[in-house]
Amino acid sequence: MSESAGNPPDRRYTSEHEWIKADGDEYVVGITSFAQDQLGDIVYVELPKVGDHVEAGTAFGVIESVKTASDLYAPVSGEVVAVNASLVEQPQAVNDDPYSGGWMIRIKADDTSALDELLTADQYTAQIGD
Amino acid sequence: MSESSLLLETPLNAAHRRLGARMVDFAGWDMPVQYPTGILAEHRAVRGNVGVFDLSHMGRVVLHGRDAVQLAQVCATRDLARVRDGEAAYSLLCLDDGGILDDVIAYRRGAEEVLFVFNASNRVVDTEQTLSQRQRRGLSVDVDDRTLTTALIGLQGPAAQATLEPLCDVDLEQLAGYSFLQARVDGAPVFVSRTGYTGEDGFELMVDAEQAEGLWELLLSQPTQPVACGLGARDTLRTEAGFALYGHEIDRTTSPFEARLGWVVNLDKDDFVGREALVRQKADGVERRLVGLTVASGGVPRPETPVVDDGTPVGQVTSGTHSPTLQRSIALAYVPLPLAGTGQQLAVEVRGRELSAEVTRLPFVPHHFRPRAQA
Numbered sequence: 001m002s003e004s005a006g007n008p009p010d011r012r013y014t015s016e017h018e019w020i021k022a023d024g025d026e027y028v029v030g031i032t033s034f035a036q037d038q039l040g041d042i043v044y045v046e047l048p049k050v051g052d053h054v055e056a057g058t059a060f061g062v063i064e065s066v067k068t069a070s071d072l073y074a075p076v077s078g079e080v081v082a083v084n085a086s087l088v089e090q091p092q093a094v095n096d097d098p099y100s101g102g103w104m105i106r107i108k109a110d111d112t113s114a115l116d117e118l119l120t121a122d123q124y125t126a127q128i129g130d
Numbered sequence: 131m132s133e134s135s136l137l138l139e140t141p142l143n144a145a146h147r148r149l150g151a152r153m154v155d156f157a158g159w160d161m162p163v164q165y166p167t168g169i170l171a172e173h174r175a176v177r178g179n180v181g182v183f184d185l186s187h188m189g190r191v192v193l194h195g196r197d198a199v200q201l202a203q204v205c206a207t208r209d210l211a212r213v214r215d216g217e218a219a220y221s222l223l224c225l226d227d228g229g230i231l232d233d234v235i236a237y238r239r240g241a242e243e244v245l246f247v248f249n250a251s252n253r254v255v256d257t258e259q260t261l262s263q264r265q266r267r268g269l270s271v272d273v274d275d276r277t278l279t280t281a282l283i284g285l286q287g288p289a290a291q292a293t294l295e296p297l298c299d300v301d302l303e304q305l306a307g308y309s310f311l312q313a314r315v316d317g318a319p320v321f322v323s324r325t326g327y328t329g330e331d332g333f334e335l336m337v338d339a340e341q342a343e344g345l346w347e348l349l350l351s352q353p354t355q356p357v358a359c360g361l362g363a364r365d366t367l368r369t370e371a372g373f374a375l376y377g378h379e380i381d382r383t384t385s386p387f388e389a390r391l392g393w394v395v396n397l398d399k400d401d402f403v404g405r406e407a408l409v410r411q412k413a414d415g416v417e418r419r420l421v422g423l424t425v426a427s428g429g430v431p432r433p434e435t436p437v438v439d440d441g442t443p444v445g446q447v448t449s450g451t452h453s454p455t456l457q458r459s460i461a462l463a464y465v466p467l468p469l470a471g472t473g474q475q476l477a478v479e480v481r482g483r484e485l486s487a488e489v490t491r492l493p494f495v496p497h498h499f500r501p502r503a504q505a
Contacts, residue, residue, distance in 0.1 A: 039245050040164060040166045040168055040169055040362070041170040043170075043430065043452035044427075044428075044429060044430055044452065046428075046429065046481075062429070062481065064429065064430045064452070065456075066169045066362060066366060066451060066452055067163070067169070067362055068158065069429075069432070070432065088427075092170075095168075
């Protein structure tokens with residue numbers, strides 16, 4: 001798989017390999033294709049509860065592959081308005097479809113201007129291409 | 131790939147890279163942890179069909195000469211006099227204090243030849259102990275480390291025999307578990323043993339380094355469609371099978387008896403390294419025991435995850451993983467003897483949260499390997 005292509009331009013990225021995409025006045029968060037490829041087969045995803053407040057740059061959940069566990073970091077601060085409960089039974093959706101069906105949480109951002117600080121698809125692609 | 135320049139490479143290194151393997155430093159060797167197929171698919175191939183492994187990092191040391199069997203007997207805990215020529219046996223090498231130096235497979239290749247297969251991480255210390263025992267006892271035997279001039283390829287799974295048979299000039303159906311023979315595979319001489327560490331039927335093939343890549347490619351091109359498997363799948367497979375891994379379940383601080391390996395310690399054998407200490411351990415009994423744990427959902431226990439009983443830490447996970455076969459978390463752990471009975475309810479503490487864990491009879495997944503030949 002090419003690691004430097006296929007990151008959709010319709011969203012922003014973090015250096016910790018999360019993506020965040022606007023959907024109406026809410027934002028959907030997941031991990032990048034590069035991240036799922038590095039982790040390998042995902043077997044468990046631990047997500048916050050609806051109503052929890054997540055803080056930019058701090059862990060909001062955990063993702064586990066066969067070999068390892070990694071924290072999930074919030075790209076921006078906000079309130080969790082939905083979580084992808086299907087990942088409990090189908091964690092491999094993160095491998096199969098990281099940019100759509102493998103989404104993790106939906107948040108209402110505290111400050112939408114914080115998104116401007118995040119990486120564009122081109123910037124993120126350049127970063128992982130190093 | 132400058133980081134690999136200090137690592138040892140097996141004769142299959144280029145083949146792994148061509149397949150797109152993710153390579154890691156494993157005990158000083160540049161080894162594939164997984165291929166693009168992924169650990170789960172590799173694991174399922176071995177349980178349901180057949181997988182191929184590069185095991186060439188494992189130490190292969192031949193004892194050859196008049197006192198070969200005697201030297202092997204002094205080093206190994208198991209009585210190799212009970213093993214016939216043409217058969218292999220799982221055993222331990224212990225230290226004088228009874229701690230485990232390594233686990234090994236000993237192959238009796240004749241009255242004057244024994245092959246030891248060691249863990250990669252212990253090849254040097256195992257060889258040193260073997261040499262020092264030879265010297266101390268004045269034995270007449272050559273100790274020849276062939277690790278770097280040969281390769282070892284594992285072929286594991288229910289379709290292993292169907293994969294190898296058409297390529298081979300011997301009747302594999304006649305080869306019992308833990309037996310071996312010299313065969314020709316596609317014309318090349320291959321040492322074929324019916325051994326493995328996955329819990330499935332299968333073979334391990336030792337060949338000269340120059341033949342390794344040809345054999346590897348030949349196996350992968352067979353109509354049974356074998357899947358190349360890395361160290362990741364090897365670890366999930368052996369954990370489901372309840373097999374110990376050096377550095378996890380066993381090391382210099384563990385006793386064979388607490389690791390459930392008393393069955394390979396033959397104390398009635400004359401003399402071997404660690405015997406006196408092991409006689410005492412057996413008489414005194416052990417305080418903890420290795421158990422299998424089936425763990426409730428909520429995370430994967432990893433090595434060093436605490437095991438708790440009523441909120442009190444009582445032990446530690448030595449290996450833990452998601453079981454691809456059972457679709458749930460499993461672990462091997464040491465717990466105090468009174469808590470080691472099947473069905474005992476315990477918990478493991480994953481990220482500060484207790485997940486219930488039940489002591490489960492090992493193996494987690496039933497073994498399917500061929501039985502040994504009857505005596």
